[in-house]
Amino acid sequence: MIDRLEELKLEAQSAVTSSQDKKELEQVRINYLGKKGPITEVLRGMGKLSAEERPVVGQKANEVREAIQASIDSKQAFFEEAELQEKLSAEKIDVTLPGKKVEAGSPHPLTAVVEQIEDIFVGLGFEVTEGPEVELDYYNFEMMNLPADHPARDMQDSFYVSEDTLLRTQTSPVQARTLQAAKGEGPVRIICPGKVYRRDEDDATHSHQFMQIEGLYVDKHVRMSDLKGVFDTFVKEYFGSNRAIRLRPSYFPFTEPSAEIDVNCGVCGGDGCRVCKQSGWIEVLGSGMVHPRVLEMNGFDPNVYSGFAFGMGVERFAMLKYGIDDIRHFYTNDTRFLSQFKHV
Template sequence: MTDLPILLQNLTSIQEQALAELESVQDEAGLQAWRTAHLGRSSAVMRVFSDLGKLSKEERPQVGQNANQVKLALEGAFNLRSDELRQAALQRSLQNERLDVTLPGRAPTLGSLHPATQNLREIYRVLGDMGFQVYRARDVESDEYNFELLNIPAHHPARDMWDTFHTLTPGVLLRTHTSPGQIHAMREYAPDPVRVILPGMCYRYEQISARSEIQFNQVEMLAIDKGITFGDLKGTLNDFARRLFGDEVRTRLRPSYFPFTEPSAEMDVECFVCGGKGCPICKGSGWLEILGCGMVHPTVLKNGGYDPAVYSGFAAGMGPERIAMLRYRITDIRYFWGNDVRFLEQF
């Protein structure tokens, strides 16, 4: 049998000694050292719990209860002393430290529009001033609208011009160009004249490189009315280029091929870097391509609800990111979607 009164007296002594030492603690480091010494696994009170198994069944409840009371008392004293030291440190800080309220504040970091968005808005502004209105079309299209109604029937070799993302639903795909919006717009407005731009994201299964991405913006122009000619197309594009790039810009049209326009052309502007002399940016040609265009094919007009014997129209499609690359001398199209803050902050 253990001498129970002596064991209980030892617990009282452990508590008194620990509380006395706690009164002399003056900082956080000392507080943590006290906690380790008097409440840690190797502390005197915790050893009492470890030795309970050596006591008789009659002694264990009373010793365990007293040891637990000592432990709770020490924990409460620790928390109280911790609050006292924290309040004392705060008071010293308020008395000894000064805040200069005349110092200028730190301005919060503000975001800005993405360069692709900025460029799109500038194109919207220019074309809006020229009488075009924005018409939104969907990103997920049917094969019929993306190809068939644009004079690109199934198995036509022209389909190789677009590397298409097909979905698991037959006949449903991610649009490869904004041209399907032409059919939507024509069928909504026919037989009235139409003058719209069709902006939006396009998707193509291509090898990602400095000049090619699997997703990119396009802006389509469409104008349909009686008596529209290729001269109207050329004049509209020249005016657009001057408004966007400046009055001194030089342009040219080159013959090209698109299934949904006839005749078709591509439009170039004089290289901004070399002024037409030839450089690596323009591959020595002195010219930079900005868009494809042409007169709307009679089949497309008919599919849109217009009589090609009465109505004519022109269409043009441009890549805003490509135009931004030319305007700002950006050498890699991947910068637009890389989310590198160092790049984005430049705009």
């Protein structure tokens, strides 16, 4: 039996040496070391041996098994090293080749415009304030003098989450929250940038989601002339020193009196062209003096305090300044479009 074990060792080592791949090597292992292999058969026959022969044969069987396993492990390592070298050769990198240019990112044009507008208003003494995009009807409408049955709500057809919760249609709720936090003590000078949502058609000039910046200035003795002065300064800073504004009477439930603010056309200089529809002016935002009812509901005495408010669409200001003809360009993630604004 000792001789048979030696023969099996030599046969197995020869089979290992002649194996061409891992699959053949695994078959050799099964043939010689598996449950049905010859070494296992030898061990099963040890019961027929005498007490003196069993330890000798058992020791020899273990030595043979270990020798065969060592041969298999060595051959396995050889195959793995060969595979690694083949893979490395296939993935070889020529370090002398020039490297690929890494494209530097840049702020999104809307982000850049928001930052430009913020810089101007911060320079005028305003603070930047933000609030939740999922808002209570109470702050979005009621505190802006828009009760549940007010017809002006129809102009802001909304995405409701529940009966009293919605995606905000304007950043006005931030104004209401700020006024209430001030507890009736001015001054309050803020701008509120952020995303707003309205159920609207998606076309070249409309989107169900867009960026808005609203502003509020409440203090003692604030007048309409202050509103005009602030926006005359803002427009000249943003569009250029040759631009002018005009105020047109309008209506908003939360301001009284209310006004649309127009900017003279930058294409024709106010002479009239296709862009301004021959009027010489382009509407840019809505504004007005804060309605006394809004001040009172939010904790301010309208006999002591007054103020003005305004709201502008960021996309509209970006489109006017950079000649963009479709609001949808801002949201398509087309790098050909976005790359034009790296240095804005």
